[in-house]
Amino acid sequence: MSLTSHHEARSLSGAAADVTTKAARRRSYLGTLRRQPAVLLALVPALTFFCAFWLLPFTRLVAMGMQPDKNSGMIAYWAVVAQPQYLYSLLWTLLVSIGVSLLAVATAGVAGFFLARNRFRGKAMLVAMLTFPLAFPGVVVGFLVIMLGGRQGALAQFSMLLFGERWMFAYSLAGLFVGYLYFSIPRVITTVMAACEKLDVSLEEAARSLGAGTWRVTRDVIVPALSPALISTGAICFATSMGAFGTAFTLGTRMSVLPLSIYSEFTNYANFTMAAALSVTLGVITWIALSFARRLAGGSLGASA
Amino acid sequence: MSSSIAITLKQCGRTFASGHTALEPIDLRVEAGETLVLLGPSGCGKTTTLRLIGGLETPDPGGRVWFGERDVTALPIEKRDVGMVFQNYALFPNMNVTDNIAYGLRIRRLSAGEVRRRVDEVMEMVGLHDFARRGVDELSGGQKQRVALARAIAVRPKVLLFDEPLSALDAKLRDRLRLEIGTLLRRLGTTAVYVTHDQAEAMALGDRVAVMERGRIAQIGSPREIYHQPHSAFVADFIGSVNRIAIGGTRDGWLEVDGGRLFCPRLHGADHAYCRPEDIEVGDPASAPISGRVVQSFFLGQSQRLLVDTGGDAPLQVEAPARRQWRRGEAIGLSVASDALFHPHHPLTFGQAAAHG
Ligand SMILES: Nc1ncnc2c1ncn2[C@@H]1O[C@H](COP(=O)(O)OP(=O)(O)OP(=O)(O)O)[C@@H](O)[C@H]1O
Ligand SMILES: [Mg+2]
Numbered sequence: 001m002s003l004t005s006h007h008e009a010r011s012l013s014g015a016a017a018d019v020t021t022k023a024a025r026r027r028s029y030l031g032t033l034r035r036q037p038a039v040l041l042a043l044v045p046a047l048t049f050f051c052a053f054w055l056l057p058f059t060r061l062v063a064m065g066m067q068p069d070k071n072s073g074m075i076a077y078w079a080v081v082a083q084p085q086y087l088y089s090l091l092w093t094l095l096v097s098i099g100v101s102l103l104a105v106a107t108a109g110v111a112g113f114f115l116a117r118n119r120f121r122g123k124a125m126l127v128a129m130l131t132f133p134l135a136f137p138g139v140v141v142g143f144l145v146i147m148l149g150g151r152q153g154a155l156a157q158f159s160m161l162l163f164g165e166r167w168m169f170a171y172s173l174a175g176l177f178v179g180y181l182y183f184s185i186p187r188v189i190t191t192v193m194a195a196c197e198k199l200d201v202s203l204e205e206a207a208r209s210l211g212a213g214t215w216r217v218t219r220d221v222i223v224p225a226l227s228p229a230l231i232s233t234g235a236i237c238f239a240t241s242m243g244a245f246g247t248a249f250t251l252g253t254r255m256s257v258l259p260l261s262i263y264s265e266f267t268n269y270a271n272f273t274m275a276a277a278l279s280v281t282l283g284v285i286t287w288i289a290l291s292f293a294r295r296l297a298g299g300s301l302g303a304s305a
Numbered sequence: 306m307s308s309s310i311a312i313t314l315k316q317c318g319r320t321f322a323s324g325h326t327a328l329e330p331i332d333l334r335v336e337a338g339e340t341l342v343l344l345g346p347s348g349c350g351k352t353t354t355l356r357l358i359g360g361l362e363t364p365d366p367g368g369r370v371w372f373g374e375r376d377v378t379a380l381p382i383e384k385r386d387v388g389m390v391f392q393n394y395a396l397f398p399n400m401n402v403t404d405n406i407a408y409g410l411r412i413r414r415l416s417a418g419e420v421r422r423r424v425d426e427v428m429e430m431v432g433l434h435d436f437a438r439r440g441v442d443e444l445s446g447g448q449k450q451r452v453a454l455a456r457a458i459a460v461r462p463k464v465l466l467f468d469e470p471l472s473a474l475d476a477k478l479r480d481r482l483r484l485e486i487g488t489l490l491r492r493l494g495t496t497a498v499y500v501t502h503d504q505a506e507a508m509a510l511g512d513r514v515a516v517m518e519r520g521r522i523a524q525i526g527s528p529r530e531i532y533h534q535p536h537s538a539f540v541a542d543f544i545g546s547v548n549r550i551a552i553g554g555t556r557d558g559w560l561e562v563d564g565g566r567l568f569c570p571r572l573h574g575a576d577h578a579y580c581r582p583e584d585i586e587v588g589d590p591a592s593a594p595i596s597g598r599v600v601q602s603f604f605l606g607q608s609q610r611l612l613v614d615t616g617g618d619a620p621l622q623v624e625a626p627a628r629r630q631w632r633r634g635e636a637i638g639l640s641v642a643s644d645a646l647f648h649p650h651h652p653l654t655f656g657q658a659a660a661h662g
Contacts, residue, residue, distance in 0.1 A: 202395040205361055206453075208382045209389040210409030210460060220408070224399040 065277035076277030086261065086278065093258040094285075096176060097241035104184035105234040111185075112192030113222070127193075131186040138183070138246020145179045145251060146170045170251055179247040184237040191236075195229035228296040235293035239286040258282050309338040309496045310373035310463050312358055317368035318520075319353050327353040329520045330368060337373075340490050340497040342511035344504060346543065349517040351500040352468055358498055359466050360385045372463060385464070388457030388495075392469040394449040396441040402428075402452050403437045409460035427455040430489065447478045454486070458493065465490070465497040471506065483509055504544050508532070516540045532581075537649045541579055548585070548621050550578045564615025565595035568643055575648045582610065583624040584645035593638025597621065599631040613637055 069079040080086045115127060133141065149155050149170035159167035169175050199222065207217045223230075245259040256264065258278060266275040311334060318330035328350040335341045343351040356362040357370060360382035364370065370378045377385055389395075396405050403424055410420045428434050431451040441449060450470055457465060470486070471479045487510050490497050501507055507514045508528040515525040516539075524536045535541035538549070553561035558570035560578060572578050590596045597615035608627050612620040623639065631637065 200393070200395065202391045202393055203397060205382070206389060206391065206395040206456075207397070207408070208361075209359065209385075209387055209462075209466075210456070211383050211386075211412040212408075213383055216412060220399075221397065224397075 061276045062280055064273055065280050067273045069274050069277075070271060071274075076273045077281070079274065080277050080281050085256075086274070089256050089258055089261045090278075090281065092173075092255050093242060096173065096180065096257070097238045100177060100180040100184055100241050101234045101237040104181055104188050104237050105230050108185040108188035109192050109226070109230055112189040113196055113226070115189065116193045116196030127189075130189055133183050134186045134190075136183070138179075138244050138248075139250050140246075141179050141182050142247040142250025144182065145175050145247070149175055149178065171253060173253065173255055175251050176248060176253050176255075176257070179251065180241045180244060183244075183247075184241065187237055187240070188230075188233050191229050191233035192226065195226050199225055232293035232296040235289045235296075239289045239293070242282060242286050242289070308463075309494055311335060311337045311339075311371075312464060312496060312498070313371040314354075314357065314364075315369045315371070317354075317357050317364040317370060319350075319357060319362055319368075320365055326520055328357070330365070331522055333515065333522065333525075335496055335498060336512075337496055338494045339512045340499060340510055342507040342514045343498065343500045343517060344502065344507040344511075344514050344543070345517035345523075346502060350520045351502075351517055354517070355466050355468055355498055355500050358464070359387050359389060386460075386462050387464045387466055388460060388462035390450070390453050390457050390465070390467045390470045392472050394441075394446075394453045394473075396449055396452055396456075398441060400441070401437075402433065402439050402441060402444070405441060405452055406456045406459050408456060413460065423459055424455075427459045430458070431455045431485070446474050447482060450474065450482065454489070458489070458495075462495065465493075465495050467497065467499040467501075469501055470499075471501075472503075479503075479506075486510065507544075516543060518543075534647065535579075535649060538579070541647075541649065546582050546622050547579050548582065549619075550580065550621070551617060552576055552578055562595065562615070563617035564597045564639075565593075567594060567641055567646060569646045571643070572646060572648055575650075578646045578648055580641050580646050581624075582622040583608075584641055585621065585623045586640050586642070587611075587623065587625050587629075588638040588640055590636040590638040593640050595639040595641075597637055597639065599633060599635050599637050601633065602631055611637070613639065615639075 065076045067076060068074060069076045069083075072079050072083055074082055080090060111130070115123065115130075136144075147153055149168050151166065151168055151170075153168060153170060156166040156168050159165060169178070203221050203225070204217050207221050212220065243259055244257075245263070248257045248260050249263075259282070262275050262278045262282070265271040265278065313335075314331060314333040316330040316332065317328065318326065319328040320326045331354070333341075333354070343354055345351055353362060357364055357368075360370075360377065360380055364378065368378070369376060372385065397408065400408070406424045406427060407420050410423055415423070424437075425434075428437065431454050433448065433451050433455060436444065436448060436452075441452065444452065450473075453470070467486075471482055474482065483506055490510070499506075499510055501510075511528055513526060514528050514531050516523045516531060518539050524531060524540045526534075531540065532544055535544065535547075538547075541547045550562050550567075552572070552575055553563075555561070555573045558568055558573070560567045560569055560572060562578070567578065569578065595615055597613040597620075599611055600614045600620050601612040602625075603610040604627065606627065608624050611623040611625050611631060613623050614620045621639065623637075625631075
């Protein structure tokens, strides 16, 4: 049996032709923009908005961070990494956020896959309940954690009854962790469920026909196919946790996470320079995570990457 | 090949949770080494049958599936040792061509050297030797299906299952791959079930063809039997084109039909006679037993298809030599040999089939 292949060669060059026409279409679109000043005129409100509410304040913020910090005298950006209180705040926030994202992706990823694949009574209800926390602001999430693990929380009352001592975790790092996990899980579940809908079942069937059991199918087919969704939803959880303010504020955790540091530099010490430098640092880290997520979700890397 | 096995389905039906019966309980046997084609219109249950054999569906209670002497009804697909080829290729996008083909071999824990040897062997068989390192999204549709085929045969499965593997390809490539698959199946001698809705594919590939209609097997037999001795108007119509000629009356072995008469004592008492367009012969309008007028002609290259009005409800389809040209409205004479006429419910054309009557 021999190979092809005028035919297939032709279909390949057909794909190339397709790319060329796309490029041509894009060119003509730019051409339209250039030829019609009216189109540019229509962009003016958007540009104004962009400059007034984003570009100007952000430029000022960035510039402000270049100034020396009034306590240490260092350039504020440098102080972020050189001054222990800021560096620890940054590192702890990173650590908690990464930990939360990984745990959320692992647990809620499995849950989302299970929910997408199985039908049972009360499923719609369960999904609604699991995704309900999305509707809560951080303050309420913090409040819920206190209800569970605070001084008067369910756990404290329970342990008081059994062992005569109050167990609580709400005000420690664990409380923060639980709170962040709480609002990360629904995001992961919804994303993973949506991604599961798009899985190509015949890939799993092909793998099984070749002898792959559940574990191999999961490892070789499902996880690779879901990985763009898992990575992107993980990155979004990470970004959300990095910037979460309400939960941390409500819990009043001793360890000050980055958003709280910004808040207290700003309001308690009127140290605008430091607040600016911390904000920009937070913004850049979050932005990197989000653009990473967007690239994967947009499928530019695709399942084959 | 001596190692091939027969497949037996006993009373296998499939009703889905929705209450829809995709497959009535059927009995089916695929002989060892045979290629059985499941043919039928969309939604008739071909894929469901194939998936029952593969173990991707379980039959309704009472149904049993046997591979040789072994009852495999309860075995999931990964334990059945079947190779599957899908319409959409189903290649693993995160693996290159070699890794796709080697997948089943690695699961079977063959040594690296053995894996390489077997991969090379099947790549050679399907004509893919130059593509080993390619990613699967760098292949054309035809190449993808070759990889899928190689992946399925690499593990030397007991049974090969194909679900419309060529439907996504263009006509020319389809013809070519169909021939290649046919050659390969004969060479391997593996028992195979092949689903298609393309009758030409069914004829070319099947040792036997099962024509399915609404969850039932309407007829099963060799391509020749199915084509020349259809048991029902549905089968006759689904495979190839067929003319349905109304019989007005019969006398001395002659059937009175629109535009003239046909000699066929066998069909005495029937209300209709059927015949294939290529079995109608074109002759002189003055002497032929049936006369009519050409309504339309379609040039097909190797022949032409004429529509001839003989005064009946529908014009007759006639396959005529390509060279001769007819004008619209031109008179034409037709005749049909006695043994080319058939009726599903009357004794059939060829001797050995009389038992079916
Ligand atoms: N998972 C399912 N749940 C409910 N109904 C189904 C399911 N799978 C198939 N069916 C129905 O069963 C019938 C037979 O389906 P099947 O896929 O076997 O048809 P098919 O002959 O392969 O058709 P096609 O040529 O379109 O692939 C169809 O009416 C289909 O709608
Ligand atoms: Mg089908």
